[in-house]
Amino acid sequence: MSVRELTIEAKKENLDKVMAFLESRLEELNCTPKAQIQISVAMEEIFVNVASYAYQHLKNIKEGPGMVSIRVEDTEDPRSVAVTFEDSGIPFDPLSRQDPDVSLPAEERGIGGLGIYMVKKSMDHVHYEYKDGKNIMTFRKDL
Amino acid sequence: MLNITKNTNGTELLIGLEGRLDTVTAPSLENELKGSLDGVDSLILDMAELQYISSAGLRVLLSAQKVMNKQGRMVIRNASEDVKEIFDVTGFSDILTIE
Numbered sequence: 001m002s003v004r005e006l007t008i009e010a011k012k013e014n015l016d017k018v019m020a021f022l023e024s025r026l027e028e029l030n031c032t033p034k035a036q037i038q039i040s041v042a043m044e045e046i047f048v049n050v051a052s053y054a055y056q057h058l059k060n061i062k063e064g065p066g067m068v069s070i071r072v073e074d075t076e077d078p079r080s081v082a083v084t085f086e087d088s089g090i091p092f093d094p095l096s097r098q099d100p101d102v103s104l105p106a107e108e109r110g111i112g113g114l115g116i117y118m119v120k121k122s123m124d125h126v127h128y129e130y131k132d133g134k135n136i137m138t139f140r141k142d143l
Numbered sequence: 144m145l146n147i148t149k150n151t152n153g154t155e156l157l158i159g160l161e162g163r164l165d166t167v168t169a170p171s172l173e174n175e176l177k178g179s180l181d182g183v184d185s186l187i188l189d190m191a192e193l194q195y196i197s198s199a200g201l202r203v204l205l206s207a208q209k210v211m212n213k214q215g216r217m218v219i220r221n222a223s224e225d226v227k228e229i230f231d232v233t234g235f236s237d238i239l240t241i242e
């Protein structure tokens with residue numbers, strides 16, 4: 001097992017850095033392209049979620065956005081990659097949102113909740129808890 | 144990184160997408176489409192070189208589809224299996240025309 005960790009300001013402008021951090025690791029692990037895209041999409045959706053909502057209350061304050069820690073862990077037997085996000089923002093469980101109705105015609109489709117829905121559908125395990133003043137969100141993909 | 148190429152042929156607009164359609168790049172496609180769809184009755188999105196799409200990209204495709212439903216058609220071409228899988232999971236396969 002190995003662990004990589006990145007602590008970074010939770011703002012959308014940092015998405016490219018976050019993705020580079022993840023994808024260099026996924027390449028070393030020889031993930032299939034399909035798993036790589038699924039894990040990357042999950043990473044983007046959760047990071048953007050944290051960047052958009054966790055520190056909303058600080059938006060107009062000089063201190064700027066708060067931090068988010070992202071931990072990427074992989075195991076060999078069985079092979080898996082797990083990603084954990086920790087932030088000290090407003091408690092919010094993204095998994096509590098109702099899934100979007102993906103059977104509606106285009107005209108009736110909203111786009112809310114689609115990102116989290118993709119994470120739920122493509123990962124093997126997704127978990128949220130609020131503990132010691134932190135939002136802790138984890139997802140795992142079995143390889 | 145997303146490269147967008149545009150080719151107009153009468154009332155048909157062909158847009159080629161190369162790279163990633165994500166939170167960072169989706170606004171550039173959205174802006175590109177916003178100024179280009181007047182008088183277009185056939186919008187073709189060539190995704191042969193598109194490696195990645197997240198919900199931010201899907202959002203732009205959905206609004207383009209809604210516009211084109213009113214004035215013609217929109218077609219997705221050459222999407223990779225991985226991109227198609229994302230369309231399947233999200234039910235987008237049912238609302239997009241994928242060739």
